[in-house]
Amino acid sequence: MSSDKKWIVVTGATAGIGYSTAEIFAKNGDNIIITGRREDKLKELAQKLEKDFSVKVLYYAFDIKSKSEVLKFVDDIKSKNITPDVLVNNAGLSRGLDKVQNASFDDWEEMIDTNIKGLLYITRLVIEMMVKVDRGHIINLGSIAAYQPYTGGSVYNATKFAVRAISDAMNLDLIDTKIRVTAVHPGMVDTEFSTVRFNGDKDRADSVYNGIATLTADDIADIILYVANLPERVNVQHITVTPTQQRSINIINRNNIFE
Ligand code: NAP
16 A cells, blocks of 8 residues: 555644644545544544545554554555655643652553553654655644643653653654654643643633633644655744743633733
């Protein structure tokens, strides 16, 4: 199934930033591989992108926390002779906003296993393929939480600090190659993120964004497409982007200034 077009892998494409990223690359004419756990959403998106943009779209429903499922996914794309040109490591989540003294072990483990270990499994396997052809770009979703700890954020912060550190170390490891590594660090983006954090409590999730013109998933997808399409000699290592109404984790203007 190799093709002259680029192959872009987007993890966590059933919602939010991943969904928009898959869409913008397809609109750009690239072939897309989308992953996530909700198979119905992946199938729907794959059909839509193929119809709207006449590109090839493959979808794989699996849990990024499972090393064996990640291995199976990579074996399958290898069997189709696909070496990804871009891997967007977007699948990730936060759970709860509890202080360390009250937080749940399960929440901590889910964040660590998804945001750090899942990202590492897929990255390790895809980078090996990229190194063989000396081409590729890994784009990791960090966060401003990778720079600024906040109350109740301890383990989510730790996972995003880890993504930042892993991105930096990967850039060093890949010095003898043409492979680029970018970490994109958004502030508030209005997606399913807060609803997942608060276990489906939509009212609590909505209150996070009160009075703020947040970033949209499309804003982040635009940035990802931009860095991926810069000349190969250009390696953007980090991009931090916040809403104009959010200059720092807790420095926020909630006065609806864009209404
Ligand atoms: P979202 O709307 O909740 O989307 C998260 C995506 O990750 C979903 O497609 C979900 O798919 C996937 N995912 C979660 N756990 C997974 C697992 N175990 N296996 C496979 N896929 C999994 O959130 P988002 O805002 O777009 O977040 C995307 C990334 O941006 C995350 O890494 C997040 O930390 C980061 N980020 C978000 C914000 C923000 O304010 N929204 C700010 C900074 C950084 P399934 O549920 O179908 O598995």
